[in-house]
Amino acid sequence: MSRGWVLDDWREVFLVEARLRRLPGTEIGEALAEIDAYCADSGADPAEAFGEPVEYAAALAHGRRSGQGLPAGRRPLWRGVLVAGGTLTGVMSLLAGVDAVTRDAPATITVGQLVSVAVGVAGIVGVAAFLLRSGRRRSGGLDWRFGLAAGVGIAVTAVPQLVWTREVLRASAWPLLGVGLVLLVCAWWPLLSGRLLADRVVDPATGAESVPTPGWLLGVVRWGLPVALLCAVLLAVLLGTTDTG
Template identity: 30%
Template sequence: MMTLDEYTDDLHKALRFHEISGERMGEVLAEVEAHVAETGEDPVDAFGRPRDYAKQVAAQLDPATGKRSTGGMVLAFVAIATLALFGQTFFGDGLALDEAGVAYTLRDVVAQPLLLVAVVVVFLLVHLARTAQANNKLYAGGAVVAVIAGVGAQMLCNKFLDDEAPVVTAPSWLILALGVVFLIGMFAMLAHSIRRGRVRYPNKN
């Protein structure tokens, strides 16, 4: 038997994973709390497991009623991952402030985008494994395969691609500035996501 606090805590986490707005999450949590307070019923008996109930709620929503579209969610994650990966890379490289500039080799140019693709694919498959109504184990297996493929791709890049001759060279100050801009963009998007997911109960701000 789960207490109401345990149930709503798990339900809140599950709803967040479905990218449901804080306003709609507040409505769902309020409905659960009101029902249990009125009937004394075990929340699992009344609504099912938190993860399963979150799936039911998400299936009834669309972008107009509090759920971010799958495409929008993927684009947001791709943007955040891109800003994070290249932001920290450029920031670290630019800090050297080498007068000769920062040089990127063929390995750098190929390996970094491949890493980004692997991260995005793994995220998407893990998300589907947690939220899809069916084929969850298939998605989870796909995520494992994607991790292995991503690691393998990095190993192949390290072994076969040239890491000596520069392909692209840019001034250190420019690379550092790009790193700062990218990191600021990443934090701004994360802050927006946090605000969007903040639970807002009905008639409460």
């Protein structure tokens, strides 16, 4: 007989912290199942039986990583910086290269573009750190604050490109385009390949997911950026062809 997952505030905080502590989804599911079973049998509250959820997740992660001879700790911030930086730099290089190819001219990078990349990386890492900070309750859906922050971030990163147009770098179009593609593939491949989305938290007895994720949302997360970039490249090529014609 299958049972439904009971994800109250305590369990949701534990789930987020366990993810941040890099515990595998199968082990998180097993821990949640043990917590549910113990609380159902004893009638105890999880906070009374297991303590604070952040501390309990940290203890589980510490025990697992100590047993493997690995240092305990949360997911390092520098990885997020590298992914965000690689993605935004790749987008900038790719679009600049495509624009130069369509105009049959050298590619240029401006002060505003570099500032936009720096602001974008800081914004992405800052928003992620806020939404996934230790002890934060996991939202059941898309957090409106994330959408607001994303909208403001897009606007803020667009402004420097319009204000500071002084050229700081001139490069050949095709090499710059190639650099952009390489950076984007390196930054986005773990998501496109499905490795980051495959580690689900499931009930070991029933195989049911603790927090089912709609298939359409996974598709948007995985393919949103590539599709948007493809549309931008096609638009750049179309406009470039029209101007030269």
